[in-house]
Amino acid sequence: MKRIRIEGGHKLQGTIRISGAKNSAVALVPASLLSDEVVKIDNIPNISDIDALNEILMYLGAKVTRTGELMTIDSSSIINKEIPEEISKKLRASYYFMSSLLGKYKHVEMYFPGGCAIGARPIDQTLKGYRALGATVKEEGNRFTIDADELHGAEVYLDMPSVGATVNTILVAVKAKGETVIENAAKEPEIVNVATFLNNMGAKITGAGTSTIRITGVDYLGSCFTEVIPDRIEAGTYMIAGALMGENLRIENIITEHVDSLINKLKEMGVSIKEERDAVEITAVEKMKGVRVKTLGYPGFPTDLQQPLTTLLTQCTGTSTLEETIYENRFQNVPYLVNMGADIKIDGKKIRIQGPNPLIGSNVVATDLRAGACLVLAGLKAEGETTIDNVEHVLRGYENIIEKLTNVGAKIVLEEI
Ligand code: EPU
Numbered sequence: 001m002k003r004i005r006i007e008g009g010h011k012l013q014g015t016i017r018i019s020g021a022k023n024s025a026v027a028l029v030p031a032s033l034l035s036d037e038v039v040k041i042d043n044i045p046n047i048s049d050i051d052a053l054n055e056i057l058m059y060l061g062a063k064v065t066r067t068g069e070l071m072t073i074d075s076s077s078i079i080n081k082e083i084p085e086e087i088s089k090k091l092r093a094s095y096y097f098m099s100s101l102l103g104k105y106k107h108v109e110m111y112f113p114g115g116c117a118i119g120a121r122p123i124d125q126t127l128k129g130y131r132a133l134g135a136t137v138k139e140e141g142n143r144f145t146i147d148a149d150e151l152h153g154a155e156v157y158l159d160m161p162s163v164g165a166t167v168n169t170i171l172v173a174v175k176a177k178g179e180t181v182i183e184n185a186a187k188e189p190e191i192v193n194v195a196t197f198l199n200n201m202g203a204k205i206t207g208a209g210t211s212t213i214r215i216t217g218v219d220y221l222g223s224c225f226t227e228v229i230p231d232r233i234e235a236g237t238y239m240i241a242g243a244l245m246g247e248n249l250r251i252e253n254i255i256t257e258h259v260d261s262l263i264n265k266l267k268e269m270g271v272s273i274k275e276e277r278d279a280v281e282i283t284a285v286e287k288m289k290g291v292r293v294k295t296l297g298y299p300g301f302p303t304d305l306q307q308p309l310t311t312l313l314t315q316c317t318g319t320s321t322l323e324e325t326i327y328e329n330r331f332q333n334v335p336y337l338v339n340m341g342a343d344i345k346i347d348g349k350k351i352r353i354q355g356p357n358p359l360i361g362s363n364v365v366a367t368d369l370r371a372g373a374c375l376v377l378a379g380l381k382a383e384g385e386t387t388i389d390n391v392e393h394v395l396r397g398y399e400n401i402i403e404k405l406t407n408v409g410a411k412i413v414l415e416e417i
Pocket residue numbers: 023024026092093116119120121122123124125126160161162163164165186303304326327328369370397
């Protein structure tokens with residue numbers, strides 16, 4: 001078990017460079033299997049979710065090399081065999097392999113994917129996409145066997161703009177015969193990154209980033225090179241750290257447009273932000289104003305920043321409300337913030353935060369990735385020492401978080417317990 005120990009109250013000054021986006025990289029790596037040649041992906045973050053996907057690639061027989069941030073994948077001689085449950089349940093993104101293998105071989109056997117326990121997270125929309133494109137899905141408990149004599153284009157209307165179902169449908173459609181149209185598609189930048197990667201291989205995808213995506217199937221996908229986009233959630237987390245403790249804290253290597261919803265909320269609170277094309281500089285202010293926030297699909301306020309933002313809202317004057325519309329169980333960080341001194345009430349899908357309240361160092365637990373990020377932020381602000389257990393969750397998604405924060409003045413260490 002791993003624990004993070006933080007001595008709070010230290011100003012953050014200097015520069016944090018943002019890594020490649022977890023939620024892009026975890027889709028690009030499985031998507032690489034669709035190519036019959038060598039593909040190269042740069043700016044791959046060094047996080048444990050990528051290690052888990054690497055394990056699946058190696059298990060299937062792909063040849064993988066990682067040199068710094070560059071990953072080279074040759075899957076020309078992989079074997080399409082069942083991916084064991086112990087590996088697939090390590091992370092949500094394992095089901096992108098299900099789609100790549102189905103798209104390439106028209107047959108796949110796999111188990112239900114894992115992922116943070118933040119709600120039910122069904123995969124019905126992905127399965128709906130598979131069926132629309134001509135596959136039959138056999139479900140035995142957690143295990144899926146999916147087959148198709150032929151995959152053909154179809155119109156797929158998603159009941160909700162699911163990121164996973166959008167990516168999965170694209171992965172199956174790129175080699176299917178004819179045209180697939182995904183309606184009510186998710187518009188997240190990570191989807192654009194995946195579509196660009198596949199187009200670089202020779203796929204024909206248009207409309208990624210809008211709610212209608214069109215894919216014309218092709219027979220062959222070849223070699224290509226792509227770069228993972230900067231992680232907007234990692235960037236947002238450090239921007240919130242800046243609003244809490246920053247003194248000209250510079251966050252660089254970002255696409256500011258991708259964090260617009262956060263920048264606007266921070267400005268509404270009265271936080272001091274200097275914006276450049278690919279960087280922001282943030283300084284904490286004496287007094288911040290409470291705000292109302294509602295999570296939505298992109299370009300709305302991201303659910304993945306909802307928990308980190310809660311820490312900041314405890315420092316704002318007046319009542320703030322935060323409504324979570326994507327997941328049913330994404331407030332597990334709240335009781336720990338309350339232990340640290342916050343005044344937060346949960347009311348169904350909403351929380352009400354009354355502030356400002358000083359945070360006091362405490363022993364807390366990371367129940368999931370972004371809850372962990374929220375508690376790291378609380379530890380940076382709190383008076384005294386905070387220990388956070390179960391931080392394996394945090395290391396799944398934040399590259400070098402200890403080094404990045406230490407370099408800007410935080411007193412933070414990782415311990416093995
Ligand atoms: N949903 C369904 N049926 C489906 C698919 C989704 O009911 O078939 C529901 C989910 O239960 C959820 C909502 O739709 O309530 C949105 O789910 P979505 O499919 O968009 O989420 P995801 O693809 O499983 C990705 C990210 C999440 C991020 C969401 C929303 C990856 C690997 N994960 O999840 O990231 O919260 O999109 O933006 O890309 C994180 O990084 O901490 C994280 C959880």
